[in-house]
Amino acid sequence: MADAVVSENQKFSIKEVFDTFQLCVTENKEVKIDQYVAGWRGLVRFLNSLGTVFYFIAKDAASKIQIMVNYRNGENGAQYATIQSMVKYELENDLVDLTEKASFPESGCRTLLRLHRALHWLELFLERLRTSTEDDKTSVMCSESYNESLALFHPYMIRKASGLAFCTLPRRYTFFEVMNVGTPDQVVAMLGEALPLVSEVYQLTQDLYSKHNILDIP
Numbered sequence: 437m438a439d440a441v442v443s444e445n446q447k448f449s450i451k452e453v454f455d456t457f458q459l460c461v462t463e464n465k466e467v468k469i470d471q472y473v474a475g476w477r478g479l480v481r482f483l484n485s486l487g488t489v490f491y492f493i494a495k496d497a498a499s500k501i502q503i504m505v506n507y508r509n510g511e512n513g514a515q516y517a518t519i520q521s522m523v524k525y526e527l528e529n530d531l532v533d534l535t536e537k538a539s540f541p542e543s544g545c546r547t548l549l550r551l552h553r554a555l556h557w558l559e560l561f562l563e564r565l566r567t568s569t570e571d572d573k574t575s576v577m578c579s580e581s582y583n584e585s586l587a588l589f590h591p592y593m594i595r596k597a598s599g600l601a602f603c604t605l606p607r608r609y610t611f612f613e614v615m616n617v618g619t620p621d622q623v624v625a626m627l628g629e630a631l632p633l634v635s636e637v638y639q640l641t642q643d644l645y646s647k648h649n650i651l652d653i654p
């Protein structure tokens with residue numbers, strides 16, 4: 437509720453976003469979609485605070501978030517409580533285009549897979565940020581992480597536009613300030629705590645998709 441009245445530009449701490457990812461995982465090691473989506477919302481808000489050049493990225497992420505929210509609010513919302521229940525439901529009911537785009541271009545499994553791949557980028561980027569030193573460039577850390585993950589799935593034009601956007605990233609010190617966590621040492625400590633949470637969510641999803649052989653949904 438509070439989220440709705442908070443202005444998009446209001447300063448918030450990136451730590452809140454990572455706390456949300458912590459709430460994603462249930463005792464049975466399932467990943468809750470509401471919290472997963474909430475985590476992504478926070479990341480998009482942070483991205484928006486970095487400037488309009490990231491708008492095309494934020495817009496794509498936001499539209500995928502919205503697709504997932506719509507499933508949760510729809511008549512079969514309960515089936516979308518966790519990523520595990522969603523995969524089971526959609527596969528059992530033939531609601532996923534597995535080999536080529538056809539009747540279900542916006543299935544939950546497909547949409548979440550795009551966010552999941554982006555989470556891998558985040559994992560790699562946060563690790564680089566965490567182990568970086570003062571003079572390291574955020575743009576380089578960002579593009580190296582991108583090239584090892586999301587870029588493998590993106591066409592040339594998107595890779596090109598992304599590369600241009602990365603060049604506008606603020607330097608490390610300023611970037612840490614925008615994260616609004618505290619001193620650089622505190623940011624590094626926070627990243628050390630946050631990374632295992634993001635990694636766990638990523639790994640649980642990866643294992644699930646791999647088990648069902650749905651890592652290549654078109």
Ligand SMILES: CCCCCCCCCCCCC/C=C/[C@@H](O)[C@H](COP(=O)(O)O)NC(=O)CCCCCCCCCCCCCCC
Pocket residue numbers: 450479480482483492493496497550551553554557578582586594598605615654
């Ligand atoms: C800090 C700098 C942030 C740089 C973000 C790096 C990710 C670059 C992604 C570029 C996506 C370009 C937009 C379009 C993508 C789509 O074509 C493509 C495929 O979708 P389709 O199969 O439906 O066509 N979409 C995707 O791959 C999903 C992309 C989602 C990107 C979300 C990025 C959120 C970044 C959040 C930054 C938070 C940083 C926090 C650091 C402490």
